[in-house]
Amino acid sequence: MIEATSPSEQSLQQLYREHRGWLETWLRRRMGNAWDAADLSQDTFLRVLCNAPPLAELREPRAYLLTVGKRLLSNFYTRRHLEKAYLDALAQMPEACAPSPEQRWLLLETLQALDELLDGLPRAVRRAFLWSQLEGLGYREIAERLQVSERTVKRYMAQAYEHCLLVEL
Known part of the structure; x- marks a missing residue:
């Protein structure tokens, strides 16, 4: 047939x-x-x-x-x-x-998923978001590292959160 x-x-x-x-x-x-x-x-x-x-x-x-x-x-x-x-x-x-091989695999998968989630964001926005979320840095410390104002860091974080929310939809 x-x-x-x-x-x-x-x-x-x-x-x-x-x-x-x-x-x-x-x-x-x-x-x-x-x-x-x-x-x-x-x-x-x-x-x-x-x-x-x-x-x-x-x-x-x-x-x-x-x-x-x-x-x-x-x-x-x-x-x-x-x-x-x-x-x-x-x-x-x-x-x-x-970590065990299983934990390594899970961590790698998580890192890849995070990388894909943040794909498309400008480098400075990604860095600000990752430093905030993974290293627990405050906006002032992030501003110093990026050599921008705290207001700019707040804008970067808002942009990153909005991006994450839109990707999840």
Whole structure:
């Protein structure tokens, strides 16, 4: 029995067939790793499937795929940098204080989720928010570190809270 496919499924299949190899090659050149490139290529098409405008409306499919792929590539390197920083911090800890592998995994997942939540905020806003929430710094201390006024720090914090609330919706 042959199942009929909808026009949107056919468009996605065609988009995938025509551009997957090109996208994977582009990612491989930037990453130097065929396995990661293949994973990011698949993630790109999943994003397209879930978030794209109707595929028939895409005038420049490669440009769209490239934009999505670049964002995923940026997220990939951010996550890798975050993991490295975390593992470096763990290496500095005495063995008796080091978290278990399960705790490490949970902490890494939490850090990645926090990073994704704050994605899109300007660097100074992210730093102010993280210093406040993770290090417990007051607005005056944050203002000194960022070399801005306390009023600016209050604006940064309001912006960060608003961003978090909107992402949660």
